[in-house]
Amino acid sequence: MYCSHCGSPSPDDARFCSRCGRRVAGTAAATDVVARQRLSRHLPILALLWAVYSLLRLLAGGAALFAGSMFMLRILVHGYRPFGFHFFRWPFSHSMLSDMITGIGVSELLLGVLGLAAGWGLSQRKIWGRLLAIVLGILALFRLPLGTALGIYTLWVLIPRDAATEYRRPAAWGLK
Secondary structure, eight states, X not given: OBOTTTOOBOOTTOSBOTTTOOBOSOOHHHHHHHHHXXXXXXXXXXXXXXXXXXXXXXXXXXXXXXXXXXHHHHHHHHOSOGGGOOOSOOSSOHHHHHXXXXXXXXXXXXXXXXXXXXXXXXXXXXXXXXXXXXXXXXXXXXXXXXXXXXXXXXHHHXXXXXXXXXXXXXXXXXXX
């Protein structure tokens, strides 16, 4: 680091210039410590939360696929007769409703797999893991209440500028 007033070199952890005595403008040591502490505390928690949330999405996707197949099977065998009456004016065709439920199940499964990949990528500090978690965090904001909370937490941990540089550094985990 160099003094912004006199231009003389100074150590990275110095607060004052050894030549002119002025405060060093870029006290990067303090911001590095804050970013390192923030990531070292929150990144393992974030990776675990993404894994748990994604497992819940996988369960929901499997349930939707099962419900879609059971709905279609029941319609094929018995027809659509709620309360014993046969309705011909159902707003959706039977196959369309089954396809919608199946589509929801497939999308839940896909997002669950991507969330598991993001959790693993965060735990291994992969660059793509951070980017995937940010994208999934933005998408999760629309899923009340768990997705919203996880999306806010993800963006709070991973979006700051110093978080991007510290994420790439293995020293943030305490490794030297």
